[in-house]
Amino acid sequence: MKLQLALDRLTEHECFRLVEEVEEYIDIIEIGTGVIKEYGMAIVKEMRACYPDKLILSDMKTCDAGRHEAYQAFKAGSDIMTVMALASDLTIKDTLQAGEEMGTQVMVDLLEVRSKDRITELEQLGVSLVSLHVGKDKQSEGGFTTDLFSLVKESSFKIAVAGGINLESLSEIVQEEPDIIIVGSAITAAAHPKIVAKEMKRLISR
Numbered sequence: 001m002k003l004q005l006a007l008d009r010l011t012e013h014e015c016f017r018l019v020e021e022v023e024e025y026i027d028i029i030e031i032g033t034g035v036i037k038e039y040g041m042a043i044v045k046e047m048r049a050c051y052p053d054k055l056i057l058s059d060m061k062t063c064d065a066g067r068h069e070a071y072q073a074f075k076a077g078s079d080i081m082t083v084m085a086l087a088s089d090l091t092i093k094d095t096l097q098a099g100e101e102m103g104t105q106v107m108v109d110l111l112e113v114r115s116k117d118r119i120t121e122l123e124q125l126g127v128s129l130v131s132l133h134v135g136k137d138k139q140s141e142g143g144f145t146t147d148l149f150s151l152v153k154e155s156s157f158k159i160a161v162a163g164g165i166n167l168e169s170l171s172e173i174v175q176e177e178p179d180i181i182i183v184g185s186a187i188t189a190a191a192h193p194k195i196v197a198k199e200m201k202r203l204i205s206r
């Protein structure tokens with residue numbers, strides 16, 4: 001199980017300060033969607049140069065122009081980029097092809113997907129990695145809960161989970177054995193990010 005640090009709604013300086021503080025406890029550095037919109041691929045290139053041994057994910061949340069946006073992320077040094085499950089099959093297929101050509105990965109964001117038919121379609125497209133995700137705005141009605149796993153129970157996907165995950169909810173989530181646990185605000189907005197990241201890493205490594 002890997003711990004992914006999501007860098008969202010932060011300045012460039014805050015992003016690098018936080019990664020420096022918690023790097024020993026995280027496996028994947030996520031450049032969040034809003035940070036990408038603010039700084040572009042330049043921050044991805046900088047993060048790649050500073051952390052050559054870490055996995056880097058660009059949370060592009062691509063909805064269209066899949067090949068172009070996948071190549072943007074991969075050429076900037078991302079190991080993984082994200083495309084929305086609600087995008088067209090052609091967009092998703094184009095991102096997957098770009099990943100095959102670059103030897104990198106595509107994570108399909110299941111934000112707002114509740115249809116098992118769409119899950120089957122994604123498997124038929126050749127998707128291998130998905131994220132069960134409760135978006136920031138939706139979290140006002142409640143964060144990630146383990147009932148979301150039922151959507152992918154019979155699938156062959158590698159699973160990432162995201163959405164307001166914190167120290168209180170982590171133990172129950174870990175019991176479902178996802179492959180990647182994505183945490184943003186619970187670490188980045190904590191009074192002591194290193195303490196939280198260390199405890200989270202301990203909990204997922206038990």
Ligand SMILES: O=C([C@H](O)CO)[C@H](O)[C@H](O)COP(=O)(O)O
Nearest residue numbers: 006136162163164165183184185
């Ligand atoms: O993808 C995300 C969200 O849509 C805002 O961009 C976050 O990276 C993801 O939800 C993890 O962050 P937290 O929910 O703060 O843990």
